[in-house]
Amino acid sequence: MKYIDEYHNTEAVAAFAGKIKSIGSRKWNIMEVCGGQTHAIVRHGLDQLLPDEITLLHGPGCPVCVTPVNIVDKAIEIAGRQNVIFCSFGDMMRVPGSDGDLFGVKSAGGDLRVLYSPLDAIRIAEENSGKEVVFFGIGFETTAPANAMAILWADQIGLENFSVLSAMVLIPPAMELILSSRSNKVDAFLAAGHVCTVSGYEQYEVLSQSYSLPIVVTGFEPLDIIQGIYMAVAQLEDGRAEVENQYSRSVKREGNFAALRIMQEVFTAVDRTWRGFGMIKSSGLAISDKYRRYDAEEKFGKVDDISDKDSECISGDILSGTKKPFDCHAFGNKCTPDNPLGATMVSSEGACSAYYSYRNLDLKKAGLK
Numbered sequence: 567m568k569y570i571d572e573y574h575n576t577e578a579v580a581a582f583a584g585k586i587k588s589i590g591s592r593k594w595n596i597m598e599v600c601g602g603q604t605h606a607i608v609r610h611g612l613d614q615l616l617p618d619e620i621t622l623l624h625g626p627g628c629p630v631c632v633t634p635v636n637i638v639d640k641a642i643e644i645a646g647r648q649n650v651i652f653c654s655f656g657d658m659m660r661v662p663g664s665d666g667d668l669f670g671v672k673s674a675g676g677d678l679r680v681l682y683s684p685l686d687a688i689r690i691a692e693e694n695s696g697k698e699v700v701f702f703g704i705g706f707e708t709t710a711p712a713n714a715m716a717i718l719w720a721d722q723i724g725l726e727n728f729s730v731l732s733a734m735v736l737i738p739p740a741m742e743l744i745l746s747s748r749s750n751k752v753d754a755f756l757a758a759g760h761v762c763t764v765s766g767y768e769q770y771e772v773l774s775q776s777y778s779l780p781i782v783v784t785g786f787e788p789l790d791i792i793q794g795i796y797m798a799v800a801q802l803e804d805g806r807a808e809v810e811n812q813y814s815r816s817v818k819r820e821g822n823f824a825a826l827r828i829m830q831e832v833f834t835a836v837d838r839t840w841r842g843f844g845m846i847k848s849s850g851l852a853i854s855d856k857y858r859r860y861d862a863e864e865k866f867g868k869v870d871d872i873s874d875k876d877s878e879c880i881s882g883d884i885l886s887g888t889k890k891p892f893d894c895h896a897f898g899n900k901c902t903p904d905n906p907l908g909a910t911m912v913s914s915e916g917a918c919s920a921y922y923s924y925r926n927l928d929l930k931k932a933g934l935k
């Protein structure tokens with residue numbers, strides 16, 4: 567099928583792997599910051615096609631993984647209230663809070679609905695005027711426009727029983743945190759194509775210049791990713807530090823003007839805690855004063871200011887590229903997708919979960935499975 571098969575073409579992927587081998591002269595660490603790319607890399611074994619000199623690091627590209635415990639706790643508390651219909655994307659349902667998850671609330675009789683779009687929550691609110699309908703707004707720049715649109719729509723029709731619990735985060739501040747760390751190992755980034763489809767990549771040019779490192783905006787299919795890696799290695803070998811756009815079939819430098827405009831209208835940037843990382847300045851999107859009545863924290867109280875309890879979890883080190891899932895002693899025994907202890911095991915797009923699902927042989931070899 568056109569646009570599917572051509573980006574899965576194994577000969578073309580192998581040809582790029584050969585080109586990377588032919589130009590690589592030293593060790594380079596390249597980090598992707600997209601859970602979809604992490605999943606595709608591990609699932610298709612793209613990292614195993616690369617020469618030993620090229621190491622792929624799996625950064626904070628999964629919004630489910632980085633949603634902090636205190637916001638999950640707030641979601642569980644709101645969802646457990648009598649008069650609330652709590653709406654969420656399915657992958658948040660089993661993310662562990664301090665004590666349980668949203669599935670636990672549902673099995674205890676809570677009214678939880680799994681949705682594909684926040685706009686569906688508007689319809690549910692219209693049909694249930696006697697109840698408060700709360701949408702769990704998680705995600706990166708990719709999902710923020712739809713959340714903004716739901717709030718604008720609610721405002722337009724004068725809906726009073728709808729609100730959003732915002733856990734939305736922005737990628738560039740997390741990339742900057744990694745680069746500014748003393749232990750930074752990243753030589754180049756693959757930026758997430760879907761995020762840049764909304765945001766464009768002007769902000770990435772600032773990062774690239776400030777830290778003198780290549781950034782390649784990259785898609786999700788195997789051929790996209792291997793080409794993105796090739797472009798990053800070519801820049802590193804040439805001593806260049808630029809932003810290049812591998813995903814030009816979707817991404818424009820200026821991004822999606824309409825999406826950015828509604829995000830700017832409805833949200834404001836705030837400091838936000840990332841699970842496994844801690845607080846990152848100006849990395850979150852909160853609902854602006856103008857639309858405060860649609861902020862679930864206004865209706866149900868603020869999120870508690872507690873820190874993560876993933877004490878034995880090293881997901882922060884994995885997300886910042888200093889460790890790999892196999893470096894964690896809990897991987898595959900105490901921590902599995904059915905019983906996740908930390909950020910990078912909670913979603914199928916997390917690095918630990920992807921390694922657990924697609925590196926069975928390695929697990930067997932390590933005596934872990």
Ligand code: SF4
Pocket residue numbers: 878879880881884891894895896897898901902906907908909910911912918
């Ligand atoms: S295996 Fe589990 S405990 Fe270990 S780093 Fe990954 S998520 Fe954390």
